[in-house]
Amino acid sequence: MGVxxxxxxxxxxxxxxxxxxxxxxxxxxxxxxxxxxxxxxxxWPTHLMLVVVVAVLVGPVLxxxxxxxxxxxxxxxxxxxxxxxxxxxxxxxxxERQLGRFMLTSTVVSxxxxxxxxxxxxxxxxxxxxxxxxxxxxxxxFVLVTLLMPTEISILALFRxxxxxxxxxxxxxxxxxxxxxxxxxxxxxxxxxxRQHFANLPADLSEAAQIDGVTPFQFLFKILxxxxxxxxxxxxxxxxxxxxxxxxxxxxxQPDDQLVQVGLGGLRNADxxxxxxxxxxxxxxxSIPPILVFLVLQKPFMRGMAIGRDK
Amino acid sequence: xxxxxAAAVLAGALVGRRAWLRAGLRGVTGMVVxxxxxxxxxxxxxxxxxxxxxxxxxxxxxxxxxxLLFAGGAALAxxxxxxxxxxxxRPAGPRAARDITFERGSFRGxxxxxxxxxxxxxxxLVLFLYRPMVETFRLSTHxxxxxxxxxxxxxxxxxxxxxxxxxxxxxxxxxxxxxxVLVANVVLARRGAVAPSLRKIRDLLVVLVVVAWATAVFGxxxxxxxxxxxxxxxxxxxxxxxxxxxxxxxxxxxIRGRGVYRTLLIWPYAISPPIAGILFxxxxxxxxGIIGNVWExxxxxxxxxxxxxxWLARFVVILASVWKTIGFSILFYVAGLQNVPTDTLEAAQIDGAGPLQRxxxxxxxxxxxxTFFLIISNVTYAFFEVxxxxxxxxxxxxxxxxxxxxxxxxxxxxxxxxxxDGAAQSVILFAMVxxxxxxxxxSTGRRVTYGR
Numbered sequence: 001m002g003v004x005x006x007x008x009x010x011x012x013x014x015x016x017x018x019x020x021x022x023x024x025x026x027x028x029x030x031x032x033x034x035x036x037x038x039x040x041x042x043x044w045p046t047h048l049m050l051v052v053v054v055a056v057l058v059g060p061v062l063x064x065x066x067x068x069x070x071x072x073x074x075x076x077x078x079x080x081x082x083x084x085x086x087x088x089x090x091x092x093x094x095x096e097r098q099l100g101r102f103m104l105t106s107t108v109v110s111x112x113x114x115x116x117x118x119x120x121x122x123x124x125x126x127x128x129x130x131x132x133x134x135x136x137x138x139x140x141x142f143v144l145v146t147l148l149m150p151t152e153i154s155i156l157a158l159f160r161x162x163x164x165x166x167x168x169x170x171x172x173x174x175x176x177x178x179x180x181x182x183x184x185x186x187x188x189x190x191x192x193x194x195r196q197h198f199a200n201l202p203a204d205l206s207e208a209a210q211i212d213g214v215t216p217f218q219f220l221f222k223i224l225x226x227x228x229x230x231x232x233x234x235x236x237x238x239x240x241x242x243x244x245x246x247x248x249x250x251x252x253x254q255p256d257d258q259l260v261q262v263g264l265g266g267l268r269n270a271d272x273x274x275x276x277x278x279x280x281x282x283x284x285x286x287s288i289p290p291i292l293v294f295l296v297l298q299k300p301f302m303r304g305m306a307i308g309r310d311k
Numbered sequence: 312x313x314x315x316x317a318a319a320v321l322a323g324a325l326v327g328r329r330a331w332l333r334a335g336l337r338g339v340t341g342m343v344v345x346x347x348x349x350x351x352x353x354x355x356x357x358x359x360x361x362x363x364x365x366x367x368x369x370x371x372x373x374x375x376x377x378x379l380l381f382a383g384g385a386a387l388a389x390x391x392x393x394x395x396x397x398x399x400x401r402p403a404g405p406r407a408a409r410d411i412t413f414e415r416g417s418f419r420g421x422x423x424x425x426x427x428x429x430x431x432x433x434x435x436l437v438l439f440l441y442r443p444m445v446e447t448f449r450l451s452t453h454x455x456x457x458x459x460x461x462x463x464x465x466x467x468x469x470x471x472x473x474x475x476x477x478x479x480x481x482x483x484x485x486x487x488x489x490x491x492v493l494v495a496n497v498v499l500a501r502r503g504a505v506a507p508s509l510r511k512i513r514d515l516l517v518v519l520v521v522v523a524w525a526t527a528v529f530g531x532x533x534x535x536x537x538x539x540x541x542x543x544x545x546x547x548x549x550x551x552x553x554x555x556x557x558x559x560x561x562x563x564x565x566i567r568g569r570g571v572y573r574t575l576l577i578w579p580y581a582i583s584p585p586i587a588g589i590l591f592x593x594x595x596x597x598x599x600g601i602i603g604n605v606w607e608x609x610x611x612x613x614x615x616x617x618x619x620x621x622w623l624a625r626f627v628v629i630l631a632s633v634w635k636t637i638g639f640s641i642l643f644y645v646a647g648l649q650n651v652p653t654d655t656l657e658a659a660q661i662d663g664a665g666p667l668q669r670x671x672x673x674x675x676x677x678x679x680x681x682t683f684f685l686i687i688s689n690v691t692y693a694f695f696e697v698x699x700x701x702x703x704x705x706x707x708x709x710x711x712x713x714x715x716x717x718x719x720x721x722x723x724x725x726x727x728x729x730x731x732d733g734a735a736q737s738v739i740l741f742a743m744v745x746x747x748x749x750x751x752x753x754s755t756g757r758r759v760t761y762g763r
Contacts, residue, residue, distance in 0.1 A: 060590040123428040131425035152695040154443035186435035245583035247699040283589040290581040
């Protein structure tokens with residue numbers, strides 16, 4: 001990004017240049033919009049509009065930060081300055097309603113789901129691209145069709161099935177309930193992501209590997225995985241957020257260890273009437289892990305989704 | 312039922328013959344295969360429900376639904392046969408085109424190994440996706456309650472209880488208009504005239520008619536649920552895409568710090584639907600919410616209460632969903648805008664096309680694949696995830712104004728303990744997903760190219 005920005009920094013030459021040179025990176029529409037009369041339009045209106053948009057998008061969160069420091073009385077008087085009740089609100093959220101416990105369970109569950117999906121998808125991608133076997137297109141279609149069948153459609157039947165298995169109870173070896181993780185270990189999206197990604201790698205790779213007598217698993221872990229960090233990162237982000245945002249499923253299942261999105265419900269209508277500060281504080285705290293994951297893995301995420309190719 | 316079966320067999324034979332002749336094969340084979348498909352298809356659909364819709368004591372709605380199912384089964388089987396013969400007859404069928412296995416690079420000498428690699432995915436999909444799906448269909452034809460151990464078969468009662476077809480002017484009007492347009496199309500085609508705008512109107516009318524008739528089929532109680540889903544979905548998709556494209560265009564300009572802007576614009580993607588609900592719940596709170604306060608400071612009007620005003624409740628739910636999904640739309644439109652062909656744009660500019668014309672005729676068509684993907688993902692979001700927002704924001708109210716299909720089916724299962732009702736509504740939702748996907752594939756999917 002830095003390099004590109006420095007190459008494309010507006011200079012006088014830009015306005016003097018008469019014909020567009022095909023070699024420069026000019027993929028963005030900014031070129032043709034900015035140059036409509038051969039002159040560069042000032043950029044401050046764009047900045048202004050973007051700042052407004054960002055402000056609107058960030059607004060709800062800023063408001064949540066404000067309210068989370070206030071008491072209900074501050075809120076009723078529409079005080080726009082931070083209050084002094086952060087400690088009390090924290091006490092309600094963290095010690096009384098034990099949001100930390102829910103967040104811990106959610107973290108473990110999301111990490112398990114994300115890694116489970118990445119592993120099964122890597123294996124499926126390997127099979128789809130580097131092997132020939134009878135009935136491949138039937139299998140492929142079988143996986144493809146699941147894109148049209150979100151879990152939510154059959155969630156009631158799934159609930160009956162999983163609770164008959166007793167999977168709402170705490171899992172073995174101190175793991176969270178199996179019902180929260182195992183049903184979500186397969187990912188058609190992931191299988192297709194890796195299939196597409198592997199197919200774009202040169203065929204010489206696997207040929208050379210075979211000549212060297214490399215087994216498929218060695219090939220996967222020593223060659224494919226290091227070449228696929230971006231795709232893996234992208235899938236990890238998507239699936240971690242998927243796991244963290246799960247709401248309906250844990251709500252139905254009522255597992256022994258509850259997840260944070262349902263746990264937040266405990267902050268609604270606590271005691272008498274709604275205490276708004278703790279509610280907002282809880283919502284903020286519960287948003288930190290997914291946003292953190294998103295920010296940390298942003299680069300591989302963008303690249304893995306083939307987004308931001310100019311970076 | 313037997314006359315129907317005869318009709319299906321006959322229709323199958325005719326369609327089969329035509330398809331086989333078209334593919335350059337013997338028509339007789341096509342007739343036999345088509346007839347067989349016309350026979351097996353309906354039975355495959357009707358047997359699991361024991362053909363109960365044709366029992367004597369059943370009402371008209373049951374019977375109509377049964378005929379529809381019957382015809383659907385026949386169409387599916389015959390269509391499948393035609394599709395297969397086309398795929399096989401064409402020299403480079405979809406098989407060859409879509410096979411991206413390396414000719415040279417694939418591993419040899421592992422016969423069962425790839426199945427081992429696929430086993431985890433397939434086992435999970437079969438056990439936790441396909442099996443519940445089949446079970447959903449079974450549940451939807453049985454009276455299943457949490458309290459009762461017995462699960463008697465109830466035919467399609469769970470569906471027909473939701474249906475009470477009435478004749479409505481808003482269902483007849485578009486249909487009549489569509490008929491006029493269809494006739495006009497035929498007349499114009501006979502005269503050799505082409506009317507692309509008329510075709511667009513026709514496509515639009517078809518969608519309108521399907522939606523209106525589907526609405527008119529449902530009884531008063533469920534009609535509200537259905538229309539709520541339509542309103543919430545349309546609102547979310549249209550606003551998220553339109554605003555997303557506008558903002559993506561802004562942030563694609565060559566300006567300083569656009570990387571920072573992008574990060575600041577995209578992060579709401581990571582916010583969860585329930586939390587979007589909570590934030591908007593407090594912001595729009597009729598007593599303490601900041602929105603009401605700002606509104607009443609800036610304007611002389613009183614802020615309407617979203618917990619009693621139906622339209623506002625829906626609007627706030629849409630607003631919360633758009634706020635949550637817009638990051639995703641921006642993300643993909645920014646990526647799409649980078650792939651808009653620059654040379655075409657410059658050629659158009661030299662030809663004197665203004666910025667708006669270029670946007671309309673070059674940028675938007677070039678973005679069609681992204682739009683296709685975003686419509687599907689936003690519709691999926693609106694169908695399945697908005698539920699979590701509404702539980703925290705409006706709990707389905709006021710008086711059911713934000714109770715969508717998902718909310719209603721969860722309610723049926725959890726509050727009334729009626730899993731049969733819930734399952735039937737799940738199947739309706741599934742049909743809606745299929746309809747949207749099919750429509751999307753028809754209108755834009757053909758132009759979409761995947762991969763490279």
